[in-house]
Amino acid sequence: MAEVACPMAGVVAEVKVQPGDSIEPGQELLILESMKMMIPFQSETNGVVKEVKVNVGDFVNEGDVVLIVE
Amino acid sequence: MATKGEELKAIREKVLQMGPERHRKRVKEQGKLLCRERLQMLLDPDPVIEDYLLANCLEEELAADGVVTVLGKINGRDVAVMANDFTVKAGSWGERTVEKIVRLQETAMKLRIPIIYLVDSAGIRITDQIFVFPGRRHAGRIFHLQALMSGMIPQICVLCGPSAAGGAYMPTFCDIIIMVDKIGSMYLGSPRLAEVTIGEKVSLEEMGGSRMHCSVSGLGDVFVETEEEALQMVKDYLSYFPQHCFEKPPVYEPAEPEKPIDDIEKVIPENQNVPFDMYEVIWRIIDKGSWFEMKKLWAQEVITGFARLNGKPIGIIANQPKVKGGVLFVDSADKACRFIRLCDAFNIPLLYLCDVPGFMIGSKVEREGILRHGAKMLYAVSEATVPKVSVIVRKAYGAGLYAMCGPSHEPDACLALPTAMVAVMGPEAAVNAVYYNKIMELKDPKEQMKFRMEKQEEYKKDVDIYKLAANLIVEDMVEPHELRKELIKRFLFYENKPRELRYPKRHGVMQV
Numbered sequence: 178m179a180e181v182a183c184p185m186a187g188v189v190a191e192v193k194v195q196p197g198d199s200i201e202p203g204q205e206l207l208i209l210e211s212m213k214m215m216i217p218f219q220s221e222t223n224g225v226v227k228e229v230k231v232n233v234g235d236f237v238n239e240g241d242v243v244l245i246v247e
Numbered sequence: 248m249a250t251k252g253e254e255l256k257a258i259r260e261k262v263l264q265m266g267p268e269r270h271r272k273r274v275k276e277q278g279k280l281l282c283r284e285r286l287q288m289l290l291d292p293d294p295v296i297e298d299y300l301l302a303n304c305l306e307e308e309l310a311a312d313g314v315v316t317v318l319g320k321i322n323g324r325d326v327a328v329m330a331n332d333f334t335v336k337a338g339s340w341g342e343r344t345v346e347k348i349v350r351l352q353e354t355a356m357k358l359r360i361p362i363i364y365l366v367d368s369a370g371i372r373i374t375d376q377i378f379v380f381p382g383r384r385h386a387g388r389i390f391h392l393q394a395l396m397s398g399m400i401p402q403i404c405v406l407c408g409p410s411a412a413g414g415a416y417m418p419t420f421c422d423i424i425i426m427v428d429k430i431g432s433m434y435l436g437s438p439r440l441a442e443v444t445i446g447e448k449v450s451l452e453e454m455g456g457s458r459m460h461c462s463v464s465g466l467g468d469v470f471v472e473t474e475e476e477a478l479q480m481v482k483d484y485l486s487y488f489p490q491h492c493f494e495k496p497p498v499y500e501p502a503e504p505e506k507p508i509d510d511i512e513k514v515i516p517e518n519q520n521v522p523f524d525m526y527e528v529i530w531r532i533i534d535k536g537s538w539f540e541m542k543k544l545w546a547q548e549v550i551t552g553f554a555r556l557n558g559k560p561i562g563i564i565a566n567q568p569k570v571k572g573g574v575l576f577v578d579s580a581d582k583a584c585r586f587i588r589l590c591d592a593f594n595i596p597l598l599y600l601c602d603v604p605g606f607m608i609g610s611k612v613e614r615e616g617i618l619r620h621g622a623k624m625l626y627a628v629s630e631a632t633v634p635k636v637s638v639i640v641r642k643a644y645g646a647g648l649y650a651m652c653g654p655s656h657e658p659d660a661c662l663a664l665p666t667a668m669v670a671v672m673g674p675e676a677a678v679n680a681v682y683y684n685k686i687m688e689l690k691d692p693k694e695q696m697k698f699r700m701e702k703q704e705e706y707k708k709d710v711d712i713y714k715l716a717a718n719l720i721v722e723d724m725v726e727p728h729e730l731r732k733e734l735i736k737r738f739l740f741y742e743n744k745p746r747e748l749r750y751p752k753r754h755g756v757m758q759v
Contacts, residue, residue, distance in 0.1 A: 185571045186609040212604045213675040214520045216572040239611050 178227065181244040183237045184218060187211025192233060194244070198226045206244060207231070222246065262300055262310045266334025274333050279408060279430055280474050282315055282330040282338075285365050289328065289478045290319035298350070302343040310335050312343040313368075316351040318360075321482055324490065327355040330365040333408055338368035340414065342378035345386050352392040359491035361401040363481060364417060367408025386413060393420035398592035400491045403484060405477045406431030406457065406467075415455075419466065422589055423484060423541065425477045426457035426467040433460065462544040465578055470544055483539055487553040487560040488593055495594050501558035502534040504731065511727045515666050519642045519673065522568045525550060528600060528640060529565060532731045534558065541586055546578035551586035553595065557735045559742070562590035565600035566651065568641070575606045575650060577615045580624040583650070587624075591631040594746070596738055599637035599658070603647035604673065622758040625649055628656050632749065634741035636660050636734060639667035639721070659741040660722040662733065663712050669720070670710040674703040 187209035194206055205217045224246035231243045249257065265271060265281060274281060280288070286295075295317050302312040313335035317328050329351050331338035340348075355362040371379050371386060379385055396402060397420060404421035410433040418424045418433055434455030441447040441454065453459060460467035469484075471477045489496045506527070514527040529538070533554035540552035550565040564583050566573035575583075590597055606612075606621045628650060636659055637652040648669060652658045663669075670677065678699055679686070689695045708714075716724050725733050 185574065185576075185607065186611055212572055212574050212607070213673045214522075214572045214604055217522060238609070 179222065179224065179246050180242040181206070181220070181222075181246055183209070183239060183241045183243050185209065185211055185216070186236070186238045187216065189231045189233050189235045189237060189243075190215055192229055192231065194226050194229065196226050196228060200224055200226060200246065209237070218243075258304055259300060262304060265310050265332055266313075266336075267308050270334035277430065279333070279367070281334065282332040282365065282367065285407065285474065285478065286315060286317060286319070286328060286330055288475065289363070289365075289481060290317070290321060290326075291323065295319040299343070299347050302347055303341070308335065309341070312341050312347065313338055314340075314344045314347050316347045318354070318358075321485055324485065325358065325360045326485075327351050327358070327360055327362045328365065329363070331368040331408065333367045336369075336372060338408065339370060339372040340368065340379055340386060341372045341375050344372075345379050345389065346384060349384055349388050349392065352389065352396065355400055356392070356396055359400055359493075361403065361485060361488065361490060362396070363403045363405070364421065365405050365407060366410045366414075366418060367406075368410060368414055370411040370414040380413075390416050390420055393417070397422070398492060398588075401485065401488045401593065403481055405474075405481060406433060407474050407477060409433070411437060422592075423468045424460070424466060425469040425471060425480050425484075426461055427474050427477050428457050428470065428472050430474070431457045433466070458544075461542070465542060465545040465582065467545075468541045480539075484553075487539060487555075487595065492592055492594070496560040499534075499537075499555055499558045502536060502555075504531050504533060505535040506530045508532070508728050508731050511730065515640060515664070515727065517666055519668055522572065524569045525565045525567045525573075525600060525602065525640075529554070529563060532556070532734065533561075533563075541589075542582050546576065546582045548573055548576060549579040549583050551582055553590075556598075556731070556738060559738065560595050561598050561738070562586060562595045563598050563600065564651070566603040566647075568602050571607075572604055573602050574604050575621065575624070575647060577612060577617055577620040580606070580617075580620040580650070584620075584624045584627040587627040587631050591627075591633050594633060596634040596742065597631060597636075597652070598734065599635070599652045601637060601639045601643045601647070601651035601653075602641040603643060603651055605645035605647040606650070619758045621646060621650065625656075626755070626757045628652050630755065632744075632746050634659055634738055634744055636662065636737055636741075638725075638730065638734075639663045639669060641666050641668065642673065643667070643669045644672050654720055659744070660737055661720075662730075663716065663721045663724045664727050664730070665712065665724060666727075667712045667721075667724075668707075668710060669712065669715055670706075674706045675699075677706050678702040 190210040191208040200220045201223050204220045206220050207218050209216045227247045228245040297317045303309040313332050315330045402421040404418040404424045406426045410418050415433040432455045438449050438451055438454050461470035508531040511531045516523050537555035548567050548571040550567050654661045686695050
């Protein structure tokens with residue numbers, strides 16, 4: 178099980194995966210609104226999403242855990 | 248009976264065998280090359296001069312005292328090379344080892360030739376410490392000379408083994424550290440020392456492995472899988488560099504870009520907020536087969552690499568909108584700063600490709616000292632006197648414009664593509680800042696949105712790139728498919744710009 182941390186601070190604009198989804202490197206996990214831009218945040222690993230820890234509208238800081246992946 | 252000549256030959260041959268058989272076997276088991284094999288792979292077969300081959304030759308098992316120091320050639324160019332011999336006391340530094348390294352450094356400085364360190368060493372021989380550690384010509388002098396040589400001659404390090412404790416500073420003073428996966432490592436305190444001293448349990452790989460340094464600490468510049476690759480990287484790297492700081496970098500046969508520039512407009516989205524891959528721009532500008540990237544795995548929101556433009560080396564600093572929106576962070580600022588200073592030291596012209604929303608904001612980065620790190624990058628941009636051209640590919644917001652060598656920072660030219668947008672901040676942020684109270688008064692979200700859109704359009708008109716061109720802010724606007732041609736032409740005009748010292752002083756006081 179691995180924790181996926183947010184790469185930069187911002188507000189969650191869209192969550193593109195849900196528990197049970199298989200993910201692969203390069204796949205968009207969520208869209209972050211930050212620095213007045215919509216910044217996609219891509220997966221670096223393979224796995225299955227176990228838990229999504231954030232909701233749309235949440236502020237997340239760099240390093241905060243956003244997903245749990247198996 | 249053997250003649251005197253034969254006797255010498257026999258001793259030399261024994262030394263060339265390196266350390267004892269059992270240690271050679273062990274090195275092979277670790278999947279490593281022997282140090283003389285490395286030298287053979289790196290250097291042209293002839294000529295090679297090896298000094299102090301006979302160091303410590305009266306002792307058993309101390310061939311060359313654990314380090315080989317040679318002058319040789321790489322593709323016909325003179326270089327000085329030091330190679331630790333792990334088969335002799337784990338490549339540790341004894342009295343003569345250190346003296347040999349110091350002498351090689353002095354020779355490289357005197358001859359003004361690049362110096363290459365093939366590092367594979369357990370550090371100082373503690374049993375010999377008073378002959379190795381504290382004195383005027385002891386280990387400290389190696390680092391002292393490295394600092395003095397920095398920016399005078401290229402210093403290249405390949406980590407094809409450990410670089411431990413105090414000895415770990417040797418790579419850090421080099422311009423580039425090439426690290427070989429699994430076998431290269433550097434650390435001040437070994438995992439064993441960490442466990443005993445601070446109670447931390449950690450693997451060597453986590454503590455100071457190649458992948459860690461190339462992607463986390465940012466100290467490693469190039470990550471490679473094999474030693475052969477690492478040695479090839481040394482040759483590739485040198486192809487962008489002069490022999491010393493008073494020479495120009497070498498010129499190669501020009502080549503057309505890997506991708507045709509005609510469709511460059513397709514890769515740059517007009518909407519400032521849509522990410523794209525800046526490499527797609529780079530591949531359409533530079534000569535095919537000429538890319539050498541520094542710190543590729545670290546702080547990827549900025550790209551730093553050497554390339555050739557019509558056969559001539561340039562250094563590229565480019566924002567990468569695909570990663571973290573291309574925003575500058577503490578690490579990206581450091582990465583750019585170091586790269587700019589490296590290019591400036593060795594007369595390599597700079598090309599900035601700008602698409603930057605600015606420096607990151609927020610409490611996290613303020614605590615990390617984003618201002619301190621940002622100032623460092625800005626400092627390097629100001630300090631550089633090589634030919635420099637900045638291209639505003641898309642947005643250049645806030646101090647990002649300065650960091651990417653905007654007009655105030657004395658580029659020889661600041662060029663704008665038609666997609667460029669230069670402003671203190673983006674339209675969304677600006678409208679919010681100026682009309683916040685007004686927007687709040689409107690209450691109805693639809694009304695608010697309508698108002699925002701109107702004001703954003705007004706704002707965009709106000710900072711329209713043609714308006715900036717009309718006010719001489721940029722030297723010119725360039726049709727995207729003409730960009731390569733334009734850059735080649737301009738760098739030719741700027742390449743003979745005299746580079747006197749600008750202001751008489753010792754040196755500035757840069758933030759670090």
